[in-house]
Amino acid sequence: CKTCIVQHFEDSNDCPRCGNQVHETNPLEMLRLDNTLEEIIFKLVPGLREQELQREIEFWKKNKPQENGQGDY
Known part of the structure; x- marks a missing residue:
């Protein structure tokens, strides 16, 4: 998921399946949304949309965005 x-x-720049490097510094940059596929999956798996929303809320509680671009340097 x-x-x-x-x-x-x-924690890693490598693919969890094959081990190839996805991106040298920011692998998340390579992720692309597929809204059509996402909607199909949400229809096939009851409760998944709500679970994903809850996970996202928890993620942002733990990883609050820094204001004005200030972060740990």
């Missing part, structure tokens, strides 16, 4: 992939890329 998207949540697991994002969490994997927090």
Whole structure:
């Protein structure tokens, strides 16, 4: 799922399946949304949309965006 992939890329730049490097510095940059596929999956898996929304809320609670672009340097 998207949540697991994002969490994997927090610690690694490599594909979790084949081990190839996805991107030298920011593998999340290579992810692309497929809204049509996402809607089909949400229709096939009851409750998944709500679970993903909850995971996203929890993610942003833990990883609050820095204001004015200030972060740890």
